[in-house]
Amino acid sequence: MMSAAHINWSTGTLLHSIMWPFSCYPELSLRDISDEYDFIVVGGGTAGAALANRLSTQEANKVLLIERGSVADNWASRVPLLSADFASDGSRTRKVLSAPQDILGRSLELYTGSALGGTSRINQMLYGRGLPAEYNAWRDAGNPGWGWEDIKPYFLKSERALYPSDPSVHNTEGEWCNQATETDGLAFPGFLNVIEASENIGLPKISDINSPVHPAIGCGLLHFTRDKNQHRSSTYSAFLPMNLVLQRASRLHIVTRTDAIKLTLKPDTSSDKLDVEGVILSSSLYPGQRFVKARKEVIICAGPFGSPQLLMLSGIGPALHLKEKGITLVKDLPAVGSNLQDHFGVSVAFEVPMSHSLLSLQKRPWRFFIELFKYLLFGTGMLLAPVLQMALFASSTLLDSGGLPKSPVEDKPDVLPDIEIMPMAYDSTDNPEMNRGMFSFLNVLLHPKSKGTVRLSSRNPSDPLIIDPQYLSNPADYAPLRASLKLTLRLRDRMLKQGYPLKDFGVPDGEDDASLDKFICKRNRTTYHYSSTCRMGPDNGKEDGGVVNEELFVHGFGNLRVADSSVFPWVLGTHLQAPAVAVAEKCADMVLSRYQAV
Template identity: 30%
Template sequence: MANSTDYVVVGAGSAGCVVATRLAEAGYRVTLLEAGPKDRHPMIHIPAGIRSLISNPAVNYNYTSEPEPGTDERRIAWPRGRVLGGSSSINGMLYVRGNPADFDTWSQMGCRGWSYDEVLPLFKKSERFDDGEDSYRGREGVLRVEKYRTILPATHRFVEAAQQAGFDFSDDLNGAQPEGVGYSQMTRRGRLRASTARTFLKSAQHRQNLEVRSNCIATELMLDAGRCIGVRFQENGTPQELRVDGEVIVSSGAVNSPHLLQVSGIGPAAHLEATGIAVKHDLEGVGQNLQDHYVIRVAHRLRAGELTINQVSRPPRVFYEALRWGLFGDGALTFGVTSAQVFCRSREGLASPDLQLLFTPASYDQSRFGVFEKDPGACVAVCPVRPQSRGSIMAESADPLVRPVIRPGYLSADDDYRVLLAGIAHTRRIFSSDAFAGISEGEIAPGASVQTEDDLKQFARTHGASLYHPVGTCKMGEDPQAVVDSRLRVHGVQCLRVIDASVMPVLTTGNTNAPTIMIGEKGAQMIQQDAA
């Protein structure tokens, strides 16, 4: 193996696979390093297999947050993909671009080139979607986006109930009408998950100038006189280093990207010194500005005989569903986690939605993580999509193999409670509409007795969870807390970029995989432009 290359991409996740593929297509020598294994685990490729991946250490970092007041001192599970494809190989496969206002906000915050009109062509470049309007949707990309092939009746009832509650129906929540109620779209190719490894990387696998190396844990960015010259890493436990003639691109995600910068000496000087890390470049914002989507679930018990995932995921029905999946590529094994969504506003006067209500025709055992109940049920995850709470991810040790400390700061901003309670009220109104009330036997969580503001806030603290969308820890911008500029170059360090969800200055309206893929497209485009 060569000990130098044009570009090293650290992290084969949602953005890293895109960056490596596009640079290889342009003719550059590219090495892609992934800490985890190849994506050979069979459950990765079966959409419903997510339930066996959500805490599987073979493909998952299984991080947890620190106890905090906003979670009633609980540690919150933070699954992150540790496998080719990163979290796109273990996520719920929802394809949600966000609201146009999100990207216009980025632009207004000083991120030049990131307005909605400027990023829309990059969303379209990635995807292949056979529906929607040509002005919004891509037709020839490698990322397959599809609608649900099989929809349970409870989902149709929810969509009808939301309309009865006053929410307009949208044919395409990623198109002209990103507000209201609509059916979910997934990154799926037929019966199989469409991760960035199985779409972008697979399209480039024949290229001799792209080297993909798994089981390679990056331990240090090599710096010389303010310039990044390479990466040190452990490959199956053996120390290695790789030098670059061009740039190092860190695409390790919102947890690992700031951590790698910090253990390499790039970050807040006071914290690095206190941790025993030699300061190479004082950059205050590294690891700060952490944002995540924190949700609570409103769940209903459904009448006996109503078909939900609770039943179809268990024997004997699951055997029939496996047969459908194998023969026809449809049925319950093609499900993601959310079959319909509502994007809405917590109050009048807002310019765009600040709530996402995610419907699943299933209910979860409150005492066991990720386990369905036996009786029929359905739930909505109530998600404030623009939280004001902020947290941090900071190195705890100079040893790069010691995990960073994750402090999300959930519900530390009072306004997040207000938005969350408004979302609960919207959800209860939908569930009480005629279309859904006819199949419901009543609310089981938070429960009909939980009505006061104080009780609902306490429920949020004791039962809330992450929706697994951490961003912002290597913030893009020009202010003192920014880590990268508008071209994703690390401030003050030459030949080093961060290209992943960590650069988002603020969260997008919804799930973050699609905008992270777009960031990969945009970053690869910028690298090529700057190298020309």
Template identity: 30%
Template sequence: MQSVDYIVVGGGSTGCVVASRLSETASCSVALLEAGPRDRNPYIHIPGAYYKTAQGPLLKRYAWEPRPEQQRPDGETMVQARVLGGGSSVNAMIYIRGNPADYDGWADAGAAGWAYEDVLPYFRRSENNNRFADAAHGTDGPLNVSDIDTIHPLTRAWLQACQQHGLPQNIDFNSGDQAGAGLYQITARGRRRSSAAVAYLHPALGRSNLQLHTGVQVARILIEDGRAIGVEYIQKGQRRILKARREVIISAGAIATPHLLMHSGIGPGEVLARYGIDVVRDLPGVGQNLQDHIEISLVYQLNGPHSYDQYKKPIWKAMAGLEYLAFGKGPATSNLIEGGAFWWGDKCEALPDCQFFLACGAGIEEGVDGVPGGNGCTINLGQVRPHSRGEVTLKSGDLADDPIIRPNYFGDPRDLEAVTDATLLAMDIMKRPTIARYIETRVVPDHPEPTRDAVRQFCQREAHAALHPCGTARMGRDAEAVVDPTLKVHGIDGLRVADASVMPNIISGNLNAVCMMIGEKAADLIRTT
């Protein structure tokens, strides 16, 4: 029977980092198990092909249960990447760390050692920034973080409109001060996406002590006498066992991680017993504390070819492709979501609580339609620190059955009010002169001058998942915590969780950079604790 020192379950943003860093110690053997395929799809590596990866076959779709007032005829889905590199291989590449106060809040919630001053060195260690080199940014890490070389004129017009509304310009959302509008930096360099697989794993695969297995479904964690000793997995229809001499690290993401833990007998005892699963460790917090950013999309039809939608036409697409191949420049090097802002929905919040994105096109992201005229743009916005909490729980005792996901979006009424305010702000920005001259009409919502009540109802009805789930195996020392601050699962030796599920509270912005930071810190913790 095969064995290694460390088994890492999940080759996403965190798992790639953990496996790569652990394999730097030549005397340690590491196996990385990923359910999806290798990251060979060419669309993954072209920044401008984000519109393909955001809606394509590299995503695992989960149904989630909305609140009654959010029911839609076509149902609701939450997607998670299923490919090597995870979300970092398919996302919009936006590099955001959140606010320093987010991490100080983690420490206050029982995650000692995860305050901002503790995690900043790991952000810097990971980063190779092409513009900033200061106390907040690193230039020697494996992860390429860059300005976007090609900025669409519509993005610049929208950022000017934000300033006309009164938002200050912000040149660095990761400086510790998020307030204002500005250009995003992305995890790419030139013509190529810098995913966790590209940045961390690919350079490490030449090491003889690192194994990679893709197309692998881990069925359960093997536990003997209170210790994780390996995993049982399915590959090409065959059940196999891999033993871990030191530790098993679960990095499967905020949906799959609690699902796997529960099917391995670790979770709420009452739920496990209901489905005939032997209780190895009664941990009521597994699957609880689910958090996600809820998002609204405002779609506008433009009065001419003023967005990237024009590149959907064969001749323009061919020209962009030639420019990309010949010079590594042009629209294909853009992530299509170049500019954004952080501002207040709830004026009582000490820090900006809403994030805005301008997508220079319509129908780029899953669930957002195009426009009748063919040329459009989309304003996406969401609350970055929601108060609502949901859960991931079992549907049955069969691992093949997806879990039940109840995000409970807008379960706390403060969230709906903040998103309503942010939506009204976004609509007002689109009336400012520098952007209004490009607008033909607003398609979604289609009411010309909606009242606040109408906007609230629109938000409640049309809000969708921002696809940033986290918190379902949170850090802490209390009875509801799943892992301690060293990421060890309470009551089980040799088992850790390292992914977005360990976050006590969601951070103020996109999660990908944070997941890689968790991977960097996790590798140090595994080696030293």
């Protein structure tokens, strides 16, 4: 997830402007690229960067990667805290407003990455895989080859775990670094108190949140994508470092600050499936447009907003919507841009001493410089981004009416968590308190029933999308959130009993359903975990059907795939960057296997 976008670090912003590297990354402009490639990857974000790396491993493959953002690689972009969306200079972030949410009474700010590496350049670097049962459910919903045992190798392939770990669960040889938080490395006293409180109320410690043999319910320290130098390990730095791109310069071309605005079809085909001929590109740095041909395949990795946008601009999507926008229909796929899901969050906040809060870096500039020197000299301190370092996972079905576990959670090993509670050392709502020390719990709905849409506002590619998450539109989403809020209040009670100085600031007026529901609709936010707008599954001709099949081919096409979090059949109960990379890894294997067999 990403964090509150309203905190401004004036000292951090200054560092952004003065710490530029003396290097020249081999990014190209539209005038520099070739007229045709074997593979065109649209979107160089979290998934696209990994996919471009894998497709270009073979010398015979000529690959074009198209990215709307720039490289945007300066010193501050590598520092975990300074590179997160709430502290950055905005050069790697794209912000849009959602459609007004009737139930919430406002629009929400939606953030995605806009640079090579995408959202992995600006998020909180959380590395979570999700539970085996969730992938098995994907498989059983009509997506053969996507069960846990099928997808597990693709998590392992890229992983480089920089901590002692079980070799049957983790890999230490991949490109993408991750590290585990240690208890003695927790940055704020509140976190230690949460661990003690959770164990006292019956939520056991999870030793490894990414191990399928450890409990799914309890309190665990998080894993982060940081490298051995304590820099952010994004998919840009892991899969597209400058030395690799230079080595592959003859077969891997990366064009930045460029938009793919339309797919074109082959005029004639002997197959019963449609084939894409290529992509029309546009850039503010290049006059006019440019067509580039794909000899083999086009793979869209433009994310849960960009991927359905490109399909719809190309005439692939809901027939009535495309007709309303004056777009010629190529393929009627009602599910394109539908089934949008996100992890909705509700924040409960408390006042704490300023020294216990992340805001101390802003309110006490001398502390920021102390932390800066700690980071530069020792690779330690708050600049490692300890905004959140742990999480609690619980099932609302295992909690009593007061929010406490009914019985030992170990007695229910097959029950999946439906709520995640993330302690944070600041006010984690959309409009945070900025003038006092704050500590909060973000209550996250892991398996929402509500679904939204992504739609075009016009046929003009530069016009903004209409993104309507439709939060809380399904009444079933309230019950787990109520249970989570009660559990949070029981954690508060226990922490107070332990002597931790919490003072109620943003809490429900009561614990009856009406009070909790009012609070849910008031102190909420997105967690930026958008998914499922090009969902994988059979095409049933309806909005709840699939857009791509189990090989990630868009239904009705023989050489067009989608590979990013938009293909998730539904949002996973975890943070999404690691699953997005696993999808890219599996896609690369399927693509390369197809042409090796020819």
